[in-house]
Amino acid sequence: MKYLITSSKIMNSNSKIFVAGHRGLVGSAILKNLEEKGYTNIITKSRSELDLGDNIAVANFFEEHKPEYVFLAAAKVGGIMANNVYRAQFIYENLLIQNNVIHQSYIHGVKKLLFLGSSCVYPKSAQQPIKEDYLLTDILEYTNEPYAVAKIAGMKMCEAYNLQYNTNFISVMPTNLYGPNDNFHLENSHVLPALLRKMHLAKLLEEGNFKSIATDLEQESSFQEASEKDKESNILAYLHKYGIDYNNHQNGESVTIKLWGSGNPLREFLWSDDMADACVYIMEHVDFAEMIKDKADSEIRNTHINIGWGKDISIKDLAYMIKQVVGFKGELLFDSNKPDGTMRKLLDTSRLSDLGWKPEVKLDKGIKMLYESYCNSKKYQSM
Numbered sequence: 001m002k003y004l005i006t007s008s009k010i011m012n013s014n015s016k017i018f019v020a021g022h023r024g025l026v027g028s029a030i031l032k033n034l035e036e037k038g039y040t041n042i043i044t045k046s047r048s049e050l051d052l053g054d055n056i057a058v059a060n061f062f063e064e065h066k067p068e069y070v071f072l073a074a075a076k077v078g079g080i081m082a083n084n085v086y087r088a089q090f091i092y093e094n095l096l097i098q099n100n101v102i103h104q105s106y107i108h109g110v111k112k113l114l115f116l117g118s119s120c121v122y123p124k125s126a127q128q129p130i131k132e133d134y135l136l137t138d139i140l141e142y143t144n145e146p147y148a149v150a151k152i153a154g155m156k157m158c159e160a161y162n163l164q165y166n167t168n169f170i171s172v173m174p175t176n177l178y179g180p181n182d183n184f185h186l187e188n189s190h191v192l193p194a195l196l197r198k199m200h201l202a203k204l205l206e207e208g209n210f211k212s213i214a215t216d217l218e219q220e221s222s223f224q225e226a227s228e229k230d231k232e233s234n235i236l237a238y239l240h241k242y243g244i245d246y247n248n249h250q251n252g253e254s255v256t257i258k259l260w261g262s263g264n265p266l267r268e269f270l271w272s273d274d275m276a277d278a279c280v281y282i283m284e285h286v287d288f289a290e291m292i293k294d295k296a297d298s299e300i301r302n303t304h305i306n307i308g309w310g311k312d313i314s315i316k317d318l319a320y321m322i323k324q325v326v327g328f329k330g331e332l333l334f335d336s337n338k339p340d341g342t343m344r345k346l347l348d349t350s351r352l353s354d355l356g357w358k359p360e361v362k363l364d365k366g367i368k369m370l371y372e373s374y375c376n377s378k379k380y381q382s383m
Helices: 027-037 057-064 080-085 087-107 142-165 191-206 210-216 232-243 274-287 315-326 350-354 361-375
Strands: 017-018 068-072 111-118 169-174 177-178 244-251 252-260 268-271 305-307 331-337
Touching: 017 027, 027 177, 027 274, 057 087, 068 087, 068 274, 080 087, 080 142, 080 177, 087 111, 087 142, 087 210, 111 142, 111 274, 142 169, 177 191, 177 274, 177 361, 191 210, 191 232, 191 244, 191 252, 191 315, 210 232, 232 244, 268 274, 268 361, 274 305, 305 350, 315 331, 315 361
Parallel strands: 017 068, 068 111, 111 169, 169 305, 177 268, 252 331
Antiparallel strands: 244 252
16 A cells, blocks of 8 residues: 555554454454554454453453454444344344443553444435435434444444543444455345355356355255255255246256345445555554544534445446356346345545545455455355
8 A cells, every 4th residue: 555644653563452353354354454564462352252242251351451452343244134134133232342342442541442333324315425424414224224323323432432531442434345254144144245155156056066055055054954855956945045046947947046126226345455454554543633633622523434445336237247257157137126225325435535545456356356265265154
């Protein structure tokens, strides 16, 4: 990256840094970025080692390890279906994680905290591109409202602690992210990894490669329970559940994929390594004081920073781009009876650009890298 500004507030290579959520899409990318930049005193804890929803456990962790800097990338996340089905879990678990980590960061004198929000915090009908000041100006998208409310609470908590306790907590709002360590679960993943995996499975089905499909699906507990007797028929039934169908008709054999929604909504996507670089850059170069220098003392709000690519693409065009990368030859069908979600979410990233950071990885290149990573790792995540 070519940075446009310098700062004397850069973390020392020996600074004690806690990356919460280091195994997730964003957290793993932040950890990688820190290591590549020469930071050597990084603290990580798996979920089994530290339950961030347990306030006593989190308090004990901060007392023992005394981190100086915190990246709060831990969260319960999922796609449109998961957000709508697990509404109580999404608001409850995210509030617990945020409250515990942010509060203990204050109690134990953390020098700076970076809180990861989400672009879904903005109103459903927000003017495009979305500026930071559009927060809380209208109603939210219903399907992910509980998750969005939790994230808004985290942002406001950071602002409130800064104003009352003089802390240095900064919130960032990433656009839709994709990259290594993404969640490819067929039911609970976000749109891009979900599309990529469905295309991959459909391609294998075109090739009649049931062995590779079974290997791919072995991480799905519901598939394991149903795959003992007749593997091929069970595979076809399982794929049908997620819109992937093998058709044998008078005009020949073909494979189709039925996708949720019309395909018309527009979405912006950012490679996770770019996102991580932006987060580390902000932690190194930006303080809360800089975010409020032009704001009236009586009403300080919307001090967060959007992080995105600055361009969007329709879900339909995205699907065909992934189709080409994967090499799937069949037909894509869009089910307009299913919900589309917010029709457009494009972030205005001028605040971040003015601070001196810009992304590098274009979408087509990123999808190719993600597919290569997927095929090589075969480490699929599930809820």
